Amino acid sequence: MDLETRHLQDLLRTTPLPPEVLLLKPITTSTNDDVREIAKKGIQHVLVCSEQQTHGRGQREHQWVSPVGNIYLSTLLNLQTAIDGRLALEIALNILQMPSLQNLNLQVKWPNDLYSPLGKWGGILVEPLSNTQVIVGVGMNLYPVPKAGIEQRASSLSELGMASPNRLKLIAELYEAIQQAGEWFNHNCYNLAARFNHHAAFMQQAVALEHLQGISQGLFLGIENDGSINIQTTQGLENHFQGRLRLSDCH
Secondary structure, three states: OOHHHHHHHHHHOOOOOOOOEEEEEOOEOOHHHHHHHHHOOOOOOEEEEEOOEOOOEOHHHOEOOOOOOOEEEEEEEEOOOOOOOHHHHHHHHHHHOOHHHOOOOOEEEOOOEEEOOOOEOEEEEEEEOOOOEEEEEEEEOOOOOOOOOOOOOEOOOOOOOOOOOOHHHHHHHHHHHHHHHHHHHHOOOOOHHHHHHHHEOOOOOEEEEEEOOEEEEEEEEEEOOOOOEEEEEOOEEEEEOOOEEEEOOOO
16 A cells, blocks of 8 residues: 555545545546445445546436546445435535535535636536435546636635645545435435525526536525525526536526
8 A cells, every 4th residue: 555545544544434445546547437336345445546537427328527536436325215316415515614615705506516706616426226225426626627618617625715726635525425415315404495595606696507408597505405406587486406607698
């Protein structure tokens, strides 16, 4: 075992469910795919991190640009209740509570982006293996990323004020935050709407929501406790469980 892996293992010893399998890789295709293969062997607690991904992906199979030096990790969550869309929101909220991320102006953009006034600095991908077991992938920009090939404004923790990000410490805190999110989810995501709306990007701003029925334009009023989004349009209040949220072109 190399020194970096040993150090991360030491940082994870105090977590309630330390990983049985811990892999730190310089490069991989996708950490979610790595965890999927390990889970097939019946292993319940696993953490895979890579410094670079060649085939990283986000929601709806969009490419996740994964330059070297940032954090790309995946882990397993074993839940007591059936998975639904609230899980990604809960994971994002628990990530914002990480000790290393305090005193930064961080937000969450519905449904799964780690956001800020300067743009997106991370994202969450939830891929169910069963009704109660899920792979959670998190990408986190520690340093500025190339703007080419990125559809929306991107930022990084160093640009948001974090001096000299400690990669291993952040990985350990991320793993614990994801496990804690599973506990919140198991307890029915208590007070989800109020907790999310406190950190929500675009609150009370003019937005466009792309969904299966088309595009809704209106004022973003936050979410409900079931994880759905409220948009006040000229036709009235709309509520949606899925979609892609962005600031309106005419705001």
